[in-house]
Amino acid sequence: MQKISRQSYICYTAAIGGLLFGFDTAVISGALQPIKAQFGLNTIMEGWLVSSGLLGCILGVAFTGMAADRIGRRKSIVIAAVMFLLSAITCTAGFSVSMLIAGRIIGGIGVGMASVLSPMYITEFAPASKRGQMVSYYQLAITVGILLAYFSNALLDTPAAQQLFQTEVWRPMFLVMALPSLLFLLLLARVPESPRWLMRMREKQEAATVLQQVMSAEEAAQAYRSIEEAAQRNAGRRRSLLSPGIRLPLIIGIVLAVFQQFSGINAIIYYGPSIFEKAGIDSKNALLFQVIIGAVNVLATFIAVRWVDSYGRKRLMQIGLSGIVFTLILCGALFYTGHTQGPWLLVLMLLFIACFAFSLGPITWVIINEIFPTDVRARAVAICTLMLWIAVAMVGQFVPWLLSKAGAASMFWLFAGCSLFNLLFSSAMVKETRGKTLEEMEDMYVVASN
Structure with a gap:
């Protein structure tokens, strides 16, 4: 214990x-x-x-x-x-x-x-x-x-x-x-320091000590063997991010990171009051709704915490993305037809936030951190995260323009199209990885793509 x-x-x-x-x-x-x-x-x-x-x-x-x-x-x-x-x-x-x-x-x-x-x-x-x-x-x-x-x-x-x-x-x-x-x-x-990094730096004894501190003796011995085998397999190899076995997981990681933001999550969180005001809702109520959105974001994330390891990453992603596409299309339809008064806009936005919070939000981070081997993980995750922040900047720059020039309906439908692409891409390219060790993950993604 x-x-x-x-x-x-x-x-x-x-x-x-x-x-x-x-x-x-x-x-x-x-x-x-x-x-x-x-x-x-x-x-x-x-x-x-x-x-x-x-x-x-x-x-x-x-x-x-x-x-x-x-x-x-x-x-x-x-x-x-x-x-x-x-x-x-x-x-x-x-x-x-x-x-x-x-x-x-x-x-x-x-x-x-x-x-x-x-x-x-x-x-x-x-x-x-x-x-x-x-x-x-x-x-x-x-x-x-x-x-x-x-x-x-x-x-x-x-x-x-x-x-x-x-x-x-x-x-x-x-x-x-x-x-x-x-x-x-x-x-x-x-x-302590990561045992996988220590093994990569050939600090084997220190890596074993750390594993023994955080695991039972049997689990530590098994983890040590697995990490050591992976380290020996990659010893003497300086793989770049463009190496044949790394390219596929890198493409998957970048697409998931970028399209997490192209779902429009930050547009709704940061520009929520502006969106509600465009719907004719009083600004004071718009700020209250923003707090409600933040609370739903927190609560729905517990679904991922509870089910991601038993229900699976891929299935939660598919369910969440399906809900995101559905709610974004309907939000756009409400703005297009002018039926933004009443509770439906808030209900749909809360459903969107909930779907994001148990799927794209946490699971994108889970996947991009587990699909790369240790020797390139830090560089590869940094590239994926860099692309995510560039996507954040793009959304921040274009959302005000979309709201003023194209209208809220077009903005919601654009995000729906991006999320539909993400649903199709992740269904085709992402493999289920629940219960797999990081070393087994390398066999699934890196060795398979070779």
């Missing part, structure tokens, strides 16, 4: 990177207006303040694959935790817009690093029978982080808080992130 709790401790600790990811990306929503009022931001500087976090994400992802291979998974994730803490301090102490933007970039680097490292670290520690569940906790932590940021901002946006902080209520909004950042750093002090 103690061994199991040790393994769980490591995975739960790594998942806190997801919580900080969610909090950092959402906190700006409440801080933006008071910052804009205090510093008199024009449209360009406002855009820079918001998008600087995304720039940091792309920068963070760009070097994380190399760092994780060279200095290890654990040291790299500690750097990500330090970035979150530095971001909180820099933004809280910000005396100029430039300093705030610098703090947002630092936080974005932390988000980018965590988006690669946290699910990968969990993947390399979790037992095969619970790996899907453990990695799904990372996605759950992201949704909780977003919701915590909303609640934190709401608690600070009160007359009492405004009287205490006057016009600078945005400072404690950023400072709140320092608390989970410090907790993350303290908890990371008790987690």
Whole structure:
């Protein structure tokens, strides 16, 4: 029991990177207006303040694959935790817009690093029978982080808080992130390095010691043999991401990552109030509906946590994507026919969020972290995650244009078409991997594609 709790401790600790990811990306929503009022931001500087976090994400992802291979998974994730803490301090102490933007970039680097490292670290520690569940906790932590940021901002946006902080209520909004950042750093002090990375670096004895710390003696011996055999098979080979056996899983990972965002999830989460207002719903109610959407996002993720290892990745993806296509088509039809009043628009959006939360949200992270062999995993996952963040940027740029020029109906139908492609692609290309060890996964994807 103690061994199991040790393994769980490591995975739960790594998942806190997801919580900080969610909090950092959402906190700006409440801080933006008071910052804009205090510093008199024009449209360009406002855009820079918001998008600087995304720039940091792309920068963070760009070097994380190399760092994780060279200095290890654990040291790299500690750097990500330090970035979150530095971001909180820099933004809280910000005396100029430039300093705030610098703090947002630092936080974005932390988000980018965590988006690669946290699910990968969990993947390399979790037992095969619970790996899907453990990695799904990372996605759950992201949704909780977003919701915590909303609640934190709401608690600070009160007359009492405004009287205490006057016009600078945005400072404690950023400072709140320092608390989970410090907790993350303290908890990371008790987690070991990935045994698979240690084996790759030929630190066999240390890898065996780590396995014995987190597993029973029999499981540790079996895992050690499996990891060692895979390491020996790949010894002396410097495979690039364009190697024949790596190309297929890389294409699968990139498509899943990009089309996770092309489902329109961030359009609905971030532009939900604008969409509801276009439907003629009062702005105050629109913000309330946004909180409801965030809560449903958290609750529905528990479906993946509970069923991903027993029901299977592929089946949950197919069910979730089918629901996503169905709800997006109907949302578009409501806007096209002008029947956006009443409860149906909210009901359909909540169904969309629920379908995303138990399928595309967590399972995309599960799959792209388990289909690559250890010697290229960090680089390959970094490439997939980089493409995901580029897709986030594309959606962020084009959604306002789509809403104003093409209309909400066309936007929903475009996302429905992208999700239909994802459904067909994943049904044809993704293999069921529940219960498989990472070394068995290499035989399914890499050896098969050779």
